[in-house]
Amino acid sequence: MKKLIYILLSLYLLMPAVLYGQQRFPKPEFDSGYEQPDVIAPEPRAMGxxxxxxxxxxxxxxxxxxxxxxxxxxxxxxxxxxxxxxxxxxxxxxxxxxxxxxxxxxxxxxxxxxxxxxxxxxxxxxxxxxxxxxxxxxxxxxxxxxxxxxxxxxxxxxxxxxxxxxxxxxxxxxxxxxxxxxxxxxxxxxxxxxxxxxxxxxxxxxxxxxxxxxxxxxxxxxxxxxxxxxxxxxxxxxxxxxxxxxxxxxxxxxxxxxxLCTTSCPFDAIDYPSEEKAIAGSRAGAKKFVVYAVLVPVWVLAGAFVGMKSHTMLSRSNQDVYLAELLIKHPEVKSDPDNLDVQTFLSSGRTMETLVEDARIVRKKFYTGSIIAGAFIGLVIAMTLLNQVIYRRRTDYxxxxxxxxxxxxxxxxxxxxxxxx
Amino acid sequence: MNDSDKIRLASNVAVVAGIFCAVVSLLLLLNFFQLTKSDPLESEVMQSMIERLGREPQNAELKQDIRHLDLLARKAYFTSQWQVNTGSYLLLFGALVFALALRVYFSLKSRIEIPDQIVENELKARILSQKWLLAGGVFVLVLTFAATFATKDYLKMYHVDETLVADVASADPGIEVIEVGSETAAALSGAETSSEEVPAATAEVAASDAAPAQVAEAVTAAPALPDAAQIRANFPSFRGPFGNGVSGHRNIPVDFDGPSGKNILWKATLPMSGYNSPVIWGNRLFVSGANAQKREVYCIDRNSGKILWTRAADNIPGSPATAPRTTEDTGLAAPTLYTDGIRVYAIFGTGDVIAFDMEGNRVWARNLGVPDNHYGHSSSLIGWKDKLFVQYDTNRGQKLLALNVATGETVWETPRSVKISWASPILANVGGKYQVILATDPTVAGYDAETGKELWSVRGLMGEVGPSPAFGEGLVFATQEYATLMAINPANGQIVWKDDEYLSEVASPVVANGMVFLATSYGVLVCYDAKTGSKLWEHDDGPGYYSSPVVADNKLFIFDLDGRLQVYALEREKKLLGESNLGAKISSTPAFADGRMYVRAGTTLYCIGK
Structure with missing residues (x-):
């Protein structure tokens, strides 16, 4: 068994180095006669x-x-x-x-x-x-x-x-x-x-x-x-x-x-028959249920608030927002020939004004979206908590x-x- | 085979597969290190050879050696790529066998365990999970909230910068103050104008000259805008007054020769090229030029050919740092300028619109958004009273804009459900009200010049519309090479007649004396009866026409692509009055003033006259 563990361990250690060697230098660019491999994976299929x-x-x-x-x-x-x-x-x-x-x-x-x-x-x-x-x-x-x-x-x-x-x-x-x-x-x-x-x-x-x-x-x-x-x-x-x-x-x-089935599920997805003690104990938890129920809107509002506050941060994953902020924060990157994002933008002929305007539109969408997402997450936390004090009687596995x-x-x-x- | 044999077999297979995976991984690792250590493209040999080539650029043998080495490097790369790919598949195969063998091994070794009486105390587990959920939930929210403090909204900072730019601009007296100087007065008085408006303008100037105390009043008071007669007396836009290709100027020579200089009064070399045509107000002629780096407007004394001033269209907020790509036959300075005698207005393929007063002081400038146009923006400017009209039909949005001539602010903007176009707007006085008429795929449409409201629209054009419409005899004429030539009544938007025998690709039609003239890119000039559409005559000669036919001195003037000017009588039967050769390729349209014709060929401007 030890042999197996050693093999597993060595595989785990070797893997990153092996994978790192895959993309070494860029694809060759020939003027003609060379067909670039399709970059879409998987390639589009016929409708049929x-x-x-x-x-x-x-x-x-x-x-x-x-x-x-x-x-x-x-x-x-x-x-x-x-x-x-x-x-x-x-x-x-x-x-x-x-x-x-x-x-x-x-x-x-x-x-x-x-x-x-x-x-x-x-x-x-x-x-x-x-x-x-x-x-x-x-x-x-x-x-x-x-x-x-x-x-x-x-x-x-x-x-x-x-x-x-x-x-x-x-x-x-x-x-x-x-x-x-x-x-x-x-x-x-x-x-x-x-x-x-x-x-x-x-x-x-x-x-x-x-x-x-x-x-x-x-x-x-x-x-x-x-x-x-x-x-x-x-x-x-x-x-x-x-x-x-x-x-x-x-x-x-x-x-x-x-x-016999209790150890069969690798995902811990088998519910056991209810314990009488737990059922009895749960009655004492009625007060907790009320507290958690009252706290549901608090969680939702807290989630919505945090969502609203975090919309600026979340929207940075958007390419337009990222690029607009980068160019505002570091205008000197315009002269960096190695910054492909910036160079692509500059060669597109799109103006900074348009980019910022588009970024603002995206950020506005994030404002609304983040509030909803935050409220949803708050609701999920609240409901999961509430579920912990709700006991259902089960007789079987x-x-x-x-x-x-x-x-x-x-x-x-x-x-x-x-x-x- | 009993269970213990199976267990042994599974264990051995797992060990072999594991060792196989380890060996393959090791080989891949070695491959990786080998490639890292000896990158052929970055080898010292290659570097020194490249440096040597810099010193000996003609050394063919060295070039050959570099190519060989480069080929070897690329072969090495593809070989290593093949090795990595093959190795990865072998590794995957080995890993699958390894995992399967392990599964079999463990499943055979597994025994039914005696189940615990109580695996986990449910009540305690739930209480513990509540604590963790609370902690986890609060942790997520607090952490996210805390992270927001480290976030700065840079987009808001850009707004601050914009304001600063605006403040700086308004603080610059050269931008806001419009001085109506003596040149403007000269320009106005030099034009063949009706007498009502001019005295008002000159009166203001005279007042400013006489009493310095009143300068401020003269400066802030809105200068008198030209009326229709003044516009007709000049050549203020592409294809002349109202863009209709008809000029009232007389005594235009029909006989000249470019190579010998006969009747060529002067030739001026412009700093930069452009496909726009000259516009004239008084003694001043305006053109623009551009390249990928800069855009410029030139004011030229039309009597001497001397460049009076050159102004760059730069530092415009929103203007792209890199100019959009355009085709060589369009460029960034294809649209013709517009002047109202108070200011001159230019638009470039970058979407920059700029206004200068007649002295070259910048009045305003703005960017309309870079036009998404695969050839380059070519629609020229035109204006009426206090509005400058911009036909902005691009691949990303189509609209007609009216800008305030004094400030550049948008007065109104009418979105259009059409496709991209390269045609220019014209103005038509229909029933006493001016309409801006536009031709695009698929419609020809008329808009109220005052409000921008669409008054009528007729479908019938298709493809890439280059020719601008023309107005005359109460009808609007529009065409496109793959569609039709149609005459439309702008009062009700009804098509009066259509014909598709000869169609124009670039040159715009012109209407005069009850006839409409059309010039094709394959060299046919055709004359139709404007009212009925019946063909009166045609002339098939020459390499083709990009320059639009224009009417002046009661004659029809047209340059072909080789720079040969043909002059026809405005008659219902073909009558060629003269032919002259400029000796330069021509695709722009000539302008006329006081017995002279001005035409541009790239960076050369010609003045033809006696």
Missing amino acids: LEYFDVLVLLGVLSLASWLALKKRSRQGILWLSIFTLVYFGFYREGCICSVGSIQNLVLSFADPAYVISATVLLLFLLPLIFALFFGRTFCAAGCPLGVIQDLVIIQPVSLPFWLRKTLGLIPYIYLALAVLYAATGTDFIICRYDPFVGIYRMDAPYTMIVLGVAFLLMGMFVGRPYCRFFCPYGVLLKWMSKFSRWHLTITPAHCIQCK QPNPGDCYSCGRCMDYCPVEKPKK
Whole structure:
């Protein structure tokens, strides 16, 4: 076992240096006779093939739902996730995925000039519709970001409840920021910081691949860290899945309280039967509930206020704002031939006045957007706190409908046999 | 194979795959260090060879050696890139096998554990999570709030700078004060004008000369704006008064020769080139020139050809630091200037609009936003009374602007749902009210010169519209090479007739004596009946016309691209009165004053007369 640990450690140490060597000096520029490789990855597909991708996703979602709910086959889900890894991951190079499609959708609402195809809309909606009926089967076998993490889980450790809940705030913050940046036309941060797309494309900036490798190494011991503590699309799937009409169950019939499944879930997504002590203790927490409920608007207002105050800072990610401020702060950069941003701007013939005007328009959008995003984050903190003092009586071991990825691991642990019809 | 065999196999596979990954990683690492240490493009040998080439630029052998070395460097780069790519795939493959073997190993070794009675005390866990959530929530908000204090809004600071610029500008007496000097009076009196307005202007000047105490009054009082008669007596804009290509000046020579100098009164060399045509008020002629670095306006004594003053269009707030790209046949000084005898106004391909008084004092300047124009902005200026009209149809927004001639402020702005155009606005007196008429893809439209309101609009043009419209015989004529020639009634916006036999690409039509004349870029001059559209005559001769036909002295003057001037009688049958050769390529349109014709060829300005 020690050998393995040494190998793992050496791999981890070697990786950054190896990756650093990838992009050494710029592409050669020939006057003629040389065709520059396409810089868009993946290359655009014909409309028919885009619909084919949607069909494949529909097929994967249907099959995953059937395997999780009807067939109850962990093996089937595993093989399906390998297919997703190959098709949506390495073949389609992780783009466009349902996770990133949030941004396309938001921008299409915010900017009338930005139009999305029906395929993008379907990629966004299909997993949510399936989650509403069958739980997060998309996470189980349809998401290229999820399956790559799922396949590297080796020795998952259980995280304490407080840590899960606290880290669980991050996806909401990430979602709020992703929507804000997309709506202002600033950036698609979900794609920019997608940790796995660089691995799928075998080509990405150094930091992006390091991030992906770090997530995978962490994922060997903490099940699906990106899905649980970062994925913004997971927030929407969680909301849908909570109301799922049918959802994967641990037992095919009745729970016999054998507790065998308790260690089966690498994601700590199994809810245990309620403790009587906890239920009794929760009654004493009624006062706390009132306090937290009263504090909801305070959190929302505080979030909105902080959002409003931070709009200047947040808007700096926008290229126009960044460039305008840079030129105002350091006008001498105009004569720096190595500053490509500035040189590109200068050669575009755009005036400083126009740039500043455009930057001001963006900043105004950020003002409104940041208030809304801040209020949303405040509301999420408030509601999560409120949820901590609400106890629901459970009698069986059952998957948490919001957090369960429907991977089916727990089903194999259940000794209860499926009743014969 | 029993479980322990499987475990052993999985363990061995994991070890082999792990070692494989480590070896591949090591090789990639070595590749990286090798490349870092010996970068062929930055080698001392290459550097010294390049330095040597600087000293021996004609050394062909050395050039060849550098090329060889460069080729080797690039080959090395692509080879290393191939190695990195292949190594990465091998590493990925090894890592997959490694991960799978580990999974199998651990799943085979796993035993069903005895579940803990209580994994975590729910009540305690929840209380703890509340504390952490509170701390986490407060931490996020406080940290973000604290970070805002380190943020400065530099965009607001730019606003402060703008104000400073404005303050400096207003503090400069040379910018705000408009002195109506003796030259202006001379310009006004020198023109063939009607007598009503001129005395008023000269009276002001006389008063200022006689009594210094009244100078302030004369300076602050608005100078008298020219009326229609004064405009007709001069040549104030592209294609003359109101942009219609008809001048009342007489005794224009039809016989001259550029190479021999016959009837060439003078030739002046301008500092910079430009495709704009001369405009004239009194004894002063104005043109502009530009290159990528600077833009200038030139005032020339039209009697001697001497440059009276040269003024740079610089330090204009909002003007781009780098000029936009334009094509060679357009450049940055394609639009013709406009003058009202009080000021001269110029626009450049940068979007800079500038006004000088007749003495060359800058009155105002502003930037309208850099026009997104793939050839370069070419629409000329025109004005009426206190308004200067700018047709600003670009790829990024189309509008007609009216600027206050005295301040440059926007009086009104009318957005237009059209495409980009290169045509210039003209003015038409329709029913006693002046209309600004514009031709663009897809419409020809008339706007109330006073309010900017669109009065009528007719679809029918398409593509890249270069020819400006013309007004005469109560009709507006507009054309484009791939569309049609149409006559429109500006009173109701109805098309009176259309024809598409001959169409113009660049040159604008002109209307006179019940006829409309059209010159094509492929060398055909055509005459139509203005009322009916029936073709009266055509003349197919020459290399083509970019210069627009103009009417003066009751004759039709037109320069072809080779600089040959043809003069035709304004008759319903073709009658060529004379042909002369300037000896220079001409694409600008001539201007007329007092028996003289002025035409520009690049940096040379010709005065033709007797």
